Amino acid sequence: MRRTTEVEDLLRLHAPQVLGALVRRYGHFDPAEDAVQEALLAAARQWPEQGVPDNPRGWLIRVASRRLVDRLRSDDARRAREEAAAALTPRDAFTTPPPDEPVPGGGGGRAPSDDDTLTLLFLCCHPELAPAPQIALTLRAVGGLTTAEIARAHLVPEATMAQRISRAKRKIRGAAFVQPGPADRDSRLTAVLQVLYLIFNEGYTATSGRALHRAELAREAIRLTRSVRRLLPRDGAVTGLLALMLLTDARSAARTGPHGELIPLDEQDRTRWDRAAVAEGLALVEEALAEGPAGPYQVQAAIAALHDEAPRAEDTDWPQILALYDVLVRLAPEPMAELGRAVAVAMVHGPQAGLTEVDALADRLAGHHRLDAVRAHLLERAGDTDGARAAYHAAAAGTLSIPEARYLRKRADRLGG
CATH class of the missing domain: 1.10.150 (DNA polymerase; domain 1)
Incomplete structure (x- = not known):
């Protein structure tokens, strides 16, 4: 096995x-x-x-x-x-050398296929495609995600996503397989970064299956983001995204117990965090914020930095995190960012205030297990044991991740009844 x-x-x-x-x-x-x-x-x-x-x-x-x-x-x-x-x-040419093997006759350079994934990444984000098909095709071709996983990430039916990917393939048929020039590259960058972030997220917290963490996906997203940064070393969004990935992935070793069980952030053994990755991420956050107006990736990286800098969970600077979430939802008003803000509101102003924010997202995240999981956590903090238990069970029923479902059911069982 x-x-x-x-x-x-x-x-x-x-x-x-x-x-x-x-x-x-x-x-x-x-x-x-x-x-x-x-x-x-x-x-x-x-x-x-x-x-x-x-x-x-x-x-x-x-x-x-x-x-x-x-x-x-x-x-x-x-x-x-x-x-x-x-x-x-x-x-x-049918026996491509390993990634670190020099190319024969190539003056000591790396194998040509080293750049193929990056070229494929920019090809899938071709400007003739609308943003949604760009992202869907790239997640399929570069990220290796299934159509079902991509559909879940975008909160759309699987059949809709399959059609979107098929149309995108037809539209770029015959496009040259070369890295785009600077102007063309800039027009594709937003989609490229969004795809890399989605690949990383699927690697860091798998949406389905027996494993919580698909380490190879997270590592590949980080590797590709480093490659993009070599192309655009002074782009604040690229630097911010790399910082965000490193600061988040640094916690990987502490996220699971000996049997693969999920350990939430506030219960993790922080001595197991990768301090070298944290240090690199913190330095990149400072660099990203100095490279121009902060965008969503820089702000999210700054939030991750505040979590990683806290020696204990109770030392976390939640007021500052809430202030950053306020900025984030203004820059990118999407439901998951607002759900993160609801948690920050609860940590600063109490669970009832957080529940009010969660209720405001009910229509936009209807049926999403993360909404139920956050509601359960806040209800538990507010002392509503029955409500929390029901919400934990609803969240467990809604996720396809076995470790997440086990964790949520365990939280419900701990409340008795």
């Missing part, structure tokens, strides 16, 4: 890199994605039994390339184009 899980993690890590390599080489986004999925299925069947190859990414590229070539050959209308592409592809 453990070996199977390790293989799944490895496949999620390499999938966007393999897709990027195929799109760069053949230029067929939709068939390339299908070929990558077939290669991933083949690996999922073979690797747990036969062992992971020395160069897993090269293995996946080779298998996916063969599947794609077969697929293109089966289409008479594309036969000539496919044969020309295959003839021009060097034989050793």
